[in-house]
Amino acid sequence: MTEERDVVIRLRGIHNQFGRQVVHHDLDLDVYRGEILGVVGGSGTGKSVLLKTIVGLQTPQAGEIEVLGYDLRRGGEEARDKVDDRWGVMFQDGALFSSLTVRENVEVPLKHVPDLDPGTRAALADLKISMVGLSWSAGDKYPSELSGGMRKRAGLARALALDPDIVFLDEPTAGLDPIGAAAFDQLIHGLSRSLGLTVFLVTHDLDTLYAVCDRVAVLAEQRVLVSGTIEEMGRVDHPWVHDYFHGPRARAALTAKGET
Amino acid sequence: MNDALSLTVETAADHHLVRLSGVFTVHDLPGAEPRLAAIAADRAVLLDLAALERLDTAGAWALDRLEARIAEAGFTLETQGAAPHLSALMRRVDAAIPTPDLPEDTGPKGLTGRLDAIGRRVVDMGKHGGVFLNAFGMFLYRLGQSLRHPSRFHLTALVAHCEDVGWRAVPIVSLLSFLIGVVLAFQGATQLRQFGAEVFVVDLIAISILRELGILLTSIIVAGRTASAFTAAIGSMKMREEIDAMQTLGIDPAHALFVPRILALILMLPILGLVANVMGLLGGGIMSYLVLDISPGIFLVRLIEGTDVSNVFVGLIKAPVFAVIIGVVGCNAGMQVGSNAESLGRQTSNAVVQAIFAVIVADAIFSVFFAEIGL
Numbered sequence: 001m002t003e004e005r006d007v008v009i010r011l012r013g014i015h016n017q018f019g020r021q022v023v024h025h026d027l028d029l030d031v032y033r034g035e036i037l038g039v040v041g042g043s044g045t046g047k048s049v050l051l052k053t054i055v056g057l058q059t060p061q062a063g064e065i066e067v068l069g070y071d072l073r074r075g076g077e078e079a080r081d082k083v084d085d086r087w088g089v090m091f092q093d094g095a096l097f098s099s100l101t102v103r104e105n106v107e108v109p110l111k112h113v114p115d116l117d118p119g120t121r122a123a124l125a126d127l128k129i130s131m132v133g134l135s136w137s138a139g140d141k142y143p144s145e146l147s148g149g150m151r152k153r154a155g156l157a158r159a160l161a162l163d164p165d166i167v168f169l170d171e172p173t174a175g176l177d178p179i180g181a182a183a184f185d186q187l188i189h190g191l192s193r194s195l196g197l198t199v200f201l202v203t204h205d206l207d208t209l210y211a212v213c214d215r216v217a218v219l220a221e222q223r224v225l226v227s228g229t230i231e232e233m234g235r236v237d238h239p240w241v242h243d244y245f246h247g248p249r250a251r252a253a254l255t256a257k258g259e260t
Numbered sequence: 261m262n263d264a265l266s267l268t269v270e271t272a273a274d275h276h277l278v279r280l281s282g283v284f285t286v287h288d289l290p291g292a293e294p295r296l297a298a299i300a301a302d303r304a305v306l307l308d309l310a311a312l313e314r315l316d317t318a319g320a321w322a323l324d325r326l327e328a329r330i331a332e333a334g335f336t337l338e339t340q341g342a343a344p345h346l347s348a349l350m351r352r353v354d355a356a357i358p359t360p361d362l363p364e365d366t367g368p369k370g371l372t373g374r375l376d377a378i379g380r381r382v383v384d385m386g387k388h389g390g391v392f393l394n395a396f397g398m399f400l401y402r403l404g405q406s407l408r409h410p411s412r413f414h415l416t417a418l419v420a421h422c423e424d425v426g427w428r429a430v431p432i433v434s435l436l437s438f439l440i441g442v443v444l445a446f447q448g449a450t451q452l453r454q455f456g457a458e459v460f461v462v463d464l465i466a467i468s469i470l471r472e473l474g475i476l477l478t479s480i481i482v483a484g485r486t487a488s489a490f491t492a493a494i495g496s497m498k499m500r501e502e503i504d505a506m507q508t509l510g511i512d513p514a515h516a517l518f519v520p521r522i523l524a525l526i527l528m529l530p531i532l533g534l535v536a537n538v539m540g541l542l543g544g545g546i547m548s549y550l551v552l553d554i555s556p557g558i559f560l561v562r563l564i565e566g567t568d569v570s571n572v573f574v575g576l577i578k579a580p581v582f583a584v585i586i587g588v589v590g591c592n593a594g595m596q597v598g599s600n601a602e603s604l605g606r607q608t609s610n611a612v613v614q615a616i617f618a619v620i621v622a623d624a625i626f627s628v629f630f631a632e633i634g635l
Contacts, residue, residue: 095352116286163318
């Protein structure tokens, strides 16, 4: 891309600490409009904490968070209200409301739109359910009646209900079988391209990284160690990054990508 | 939303020209939908999207519905001037428009449906009773095993549950039975004074508390407090597959979870009942002194002379039975919890209702039984 890239999430000097355990220190990160950013890191490097910090579920001890041009640390309620409708979050196991059907779950964010009549709301929910690849009959089911993969899809449908600018996905392919995981990767990629989504994706899955991510950010040593395309990651001279992108699994994922 | 949606319709001889400009998102839908619906499906439609800057799936969905309506009437809808990313989105939405499945067969309707529902309820109730008896049998069987192999018994768990269901319930049980004693003395006094038989208030308090109220009240408090706690604890273990994990590790849930809990109740409920008796008599005694001027000495003499000690045994002999009922109902409801949070809540409230109901039914049966044998 030649033009100046539009930054939708800008983190500066984030400091997160639980008791004496410092999770993030002086962490900077930029996420550009329309890209799929994969966030990787070893267990306990605070990938999920970082996601929660951006969406406001975790207040950092220090630092600046700017999303879509709004300062979320200083802007208070007003800034949060502005961005709340413009992002969607898919939690690890979907985090669907268990007392509501899938359709009702997807309708929850749509209730924020004033004057939308119930018939249209249900039709839009059905459209979203269909777009994430669930069958019509899934809409009437309760989350407990769905498999893990279907719950994740339903969670994604809820996250996409308002056509947000940014979606946050926490381990979208964890616990899925390889075929289901590959289908989910394709789904994320296709949706992000046709809807112009910016995707912030926390993952452990190398296949997902190779298949869908435009850029990768590696969390290590309490900050974003490096960020760049996956090809650039291969050239980074850091033991953890090197092991991660040159291990047997990474090679397998790379070969798999070459074949498709 | 800096750019509002503008929607204009020009009708020519052979087509409607629909021009959209600005931003068309879900927020514009309530305003735009009636206007799109107002476009008559009587000629072809030309959709001009050249000035449309942004479109979301909700907007694309509304345009797709317009197209479907026009196509149904036998005309065509053509789109012109749409930016590539907008037409890509519209294609994707069009491909994803869901088609309803055939409605599911919901079973018989009308009178047959009602009878069907009643029949199913009755069968469910029968099954429910079976499940309860099964849990009770399982508890007895595992209890027997524990007695034969005391080394495998979870003594620490028993002590912890005793503290929880017994010791921690003492304050609330004491307070409530004290108050019931006060109420009985006060009500009894006002009635008996009319006959000049104030002194019989002691008999009234003693017999009603020792025989019935002390243990019944305690059981109801414990049913509310402990049955629900058992259900919630076992139910959340069930939800997180801890019970399944136990079984694969060769630990029997009835042995590890039921036996210590129910045994703790069996040991503690008689003690709590005794506490309730003492506190009820104390409350009644104090109130008698204050309202009727029956001195503590007279109260004590009257209590010992007028009330047979068998009343205490008649009351307390019920305690272990109530304890088993409350414990089995609570544990069994916990095992019935499904994999969602709602069923945990439903089973917890079920457990309390069923435990209180069963305790009162059992109490009624005891009353008839003791009356028949003349105690």
